[in-house]
Amino acid sequence: MADVRKLLESRLRAAFDAIDPGADPVLRPSEHADYQANGALALGKKLGRAPRKIAEQVVAEARLDDICELVEVSGPGFVNLSLAEDFLSRQLASIADDERLGVDVAPVPQRVVVDYSAPNVAKEMHVGHLHGTIIGDALCRVLTFVGHEVIRRNHVGDWGTPFGMLIEHLVDVGESEAVEELSVGDLDGFYRQARASFDAEEAFRERSRRRVVLLQSGDEETLRLWHVLVAESVRYFEEVYAKLGVLLEPEDIVGESFYNPMLNDVVRDLDALGLLVESEGARCVFPAGFVNRDGDPLPLIVQKSDGGFGYAATDLAAIRDRVGGLGANRILYVIGSPQSQHLAMCFAVARLAGWLPQDVEAVHVAFGNVLGADHKMLKSRAGTSVKLVELLDEAVERAARAVDEHDGPGDSNERARIARSLGIGAVKYADLSTDRLRDYVFDWDRMLAFDGNTAPYLQYAHARIRSVLRRPEAGGPPAATPPALRAPAERALAVALVGFDEAVNAVVEANAPNKLTTYLYDLASTFTSFYETCPILKAATDEERRSRLLLARLTADVLALGLDLLGIEAPERM
Numbered sequence: 001m002a003d004v005r006k007l008l009e010s011r012l013r014a015a016f017d018a019i020d021p022g023a024d025p026v027l028r029p030s031e032h033a034d035y036q037a038n039g040a041l042a043l044g045k046k047l048g049r050a051p052r053k054i055a056e057q058v059v060a061e062a063r064l065d066d067i068c069e070l071v072e073v074s075g076p077g078f079v080n081l082s083l084a085e086d087f088l089s090r091q092l093a094s095i096a097d098d099e100r101l102g103v104d105v106a107p108v109p110q111r112v113v114v115d116y117s118a119p120n121v122a123k124e125m126h127v128g129h130l131h132g133t134i135i136g137d138a139l140c141r142v143l144t145f146v147g148h149e150v151i152r153r154n155h156v157g158d159w160g161t162p163f164g165m166l167i168e169h170l171v172d173v174g175e176s177e178a179v180e181e182l183s184v185g186d187l188d189g190f191y192r193q194a195r196a197s198f199d200a201e202e203a204f205r206e207r208s209r210r211r212v213v214l215l216q217s218g219d220e221e222t223l224r225l226w227h228v229l230v231a232e233s234v235r236y237f238e239e240v241y242a243k244l245g246v247l248l249e250p251e252d253i254v255g256e257s258f259y260n261p262m263l264n265d266v267v268r269d270l271d272a273l274g275l276l277v278e279s280e281g282a283r284c285v286f287p288a289g290f291v292n293r294d295g296d297p298l299p300l301i302v303q304k305s306d307g308g309f310g311y312a313a314t315d316l317a318a319i320r321d322r323v324g325g326l327g328a329n330r331i332l333y334v335i336g337s338p339q340s341q342h343l344a345m346c347f348a349v350a351r352l353a354g355w356l357p358q359d360v361e362a363v364h365v366a367f368g369n370v371l372g373a374d375h376k377m378l379k380s381r382a383g384t385s386v387k388l389v390e391l392l393d394e395a396v397e398r399a400a401r402a403v404d405e406h407d408g409p410g411d412s413n414e415r416a417r418i419a420r421s422l423g424i425g426a427v428k429y430a431d432l433s434t435d436r437l438r439d440y441v442f443d444w445d446r447m448l449a450f451d452g453n454t455a456p457y458l459q460y461a462h463a464r465i466r467s468v469l470r471r472p473e474a475g476g477p478p479a480a481t482p483p484a485l486r487a488p489a490e491r492a493l494a495v496a497l498v499g500f501d502e503a504v505n506a507v508v509e510a511n512a513p514n515k516l517t518t519y520l521y522d523l524a525s526t527f528t529s530f531y532e533t534c535p536i537l538k539a540a541t542d543e544e545r546r547s548r549l550l551l552a553r554l555t556a557d558v559l560a561l562g563l564d565l566l567g568i569e570a571p572e573r574m
């Protein structure tokens with residue numbers, strides 16, 4: 001049992017239950033003690049009793065002697081809890097022996113499908129795709145680490161009517177020309193020209209329409225041309241993923257085209273279930289609870305009046321495949337907030353149809369927009385959308401300059417490696433550390449700063465500890481376990497270290513990587529205070545030195561593992 005908060009909560013719950021079954025202890029980390037339980041306030045109101053009296057009863061009944069040194073009522077009815085020194089040292093000793101650094105494995109491992117990244121073929125990936133890719137990737141890493149089986153799904157947009165126009169454009173410019181253009185990542189240029197021909201020429205429009213029919217009927221030459229477009233785009237996506245250092249592999253790409261053969265069954269089965277309604281020629285489902293501004297029921301359009309399928313049919317087929325085929329217990333959709341109604345309606349229809357049973361969770365892990373310094377959608381200086389490869393290269397270049405200013409290690413290969421870790425880490429960390437639902441402003445100077453809640457700050461804190469641990473004076477007999485926690489800064493660091501499991505769990509519970517960034521930033525700050533007030537190598541006694549070395553080592557280990565779970569490298573020296 002390493003999640004201290006859960007441990008405290010279960011003990012407190014027993015005491016609260018005795019007063020009012022099911023009452024929530026409302027346990028929070030606190031500035032006044034290590035934790036504070038505020039549940040007596042709501043309970044007092046509910047039962048018409050003085051909250052202080054309830055808090056006193058909780059203190060008298062909760063069995064916390066082995067965990068806390070101080071449990072006291074404060075203010076109108078808060079319960080302040082301070083962890084006991086020997087409890088903390090015992091916890092630290094067990095973390096020190098544990099390569100998972102105290103993070104428990106989930107009691108019930110699940111199979112979790114994570115749908116993320118999902119760029120579109122022959123269209124530029126934008127910073128929104130980058131944002132979702134980074135969040136999704138961190139969630140995959142954390143879920144895997146706590147023992148879940150993760151299946152990644154890159155739901156690439158590789159099918160639909162625009163492909164008629166794109167293939168005709170490919171034919172017009174010539175295959176090798178087109179491949180050239182796409183291979184340098186000029187996806188938007190290609191798309192724009194195709195669109196321009198489509199808008200300008202009736203003949204091109206007609207060819208495009210015929211091409212869609214050919215594509216849908218499986219014409220061999222058309223499929224070959226379609227493959228050229230897909231392959232070139234995927235090559236470009238892979239380049240971005242490689243620079244970014246994400247887990248996504250080519251085999252994770254299961255694009256919209258994969259579900260195409262299943263769409264007729266979706267319609268047929270919805271019809272058989274009596275869920276389909278014809279509305280203006282389109283075949284729709286009206287799930288309860290979704291209305292437009294005028295209060296009229298909203299349709300989820302499964303098949304358009306021309307017989308074509310939209311995103312809804314594909315997403316429904318994907319749910320069936322993920323539940324029925326892959327056996328998912330949970331599906332995470334890491335997709336921008338604007339899609340939230342579409343997804344909620346797909347989930348509702350899939351539940352109605354029995355394709356998404358109650359015991360399978362489907363969650364929209366939504367995220368906000370990435371904005372430029374002007375607080376508008378991020379654009380390049382030329383006003384076009386930002387090319388991701390260039391953005392990532394710029395991050396590394398800027399980091400290289402910062403490394404030069406910081407006079408790190410002399411070897412140029414190592415400096416280049418550090419710059420890469422720093423630059424890419426900074427971009428990822430900035431994406432991960434904001435509340436994912438909020439829009440966030442992409443700001444080079446802030447994300448690359450060596451102070452504040454940034455990747456470079458944490459990476460530097462980690463490297464600094466490692467350099468202390470490499471010193472000859474740090475050698476000698478193994479560290480003292482359990483460590484002594486006499487100084488307040490030692491104790492504060494111990495409290496922070498035992499909170500790692502709680503932070504990792506919080507990421508899983510809320511699908512929120514920023515729970516971990518906040519934790520790591522607090523840990524690094526707590527370490528800084530410790531480092532300033534508690535000499536390590538020059539400690540007064542040998543025992544104290546070894547004990548502090550252990551605290552330092554654990555801090556570096558937790559920082560490195562925590563960053564790794566976010567997909568960020570922690571160089572040994574900087």
Ligand code: ARG
Pocket residue numbers: 115118119120155156157315318333335
């Ligand atoms: N390709 C879409 C886009 O770029 C995102 C797809 C999201 N995934 C999904 N299962 N609907 O906006």
